[in-house]
Amino acid sequence: MPDCNHDCSSCNKSCNEREIEKLKPHQNTTIKKIIAVVSGKGGVGKSLTTSLLAVNARRENKE
Incomplete structure (x- = not known):
């Protein structure tokens, strides 16, 4: 698009030149x-998986 200014937040066109906004960490x-x-889907073990990851990270002295 020759008239693209890469300000995708104000653009209503669908194009391949859209840039993903990158957030900087604090x-x-x-x-x-x-x-x-x-x-x-519910009931597939998301909470169990998350808690096991947290326990394992804590055991390895990671926060």
């Missing part, structure tokens, strides 16, 4: 990685 954060556990 300067005082100690979080290095985020793990998302998702499913489109």
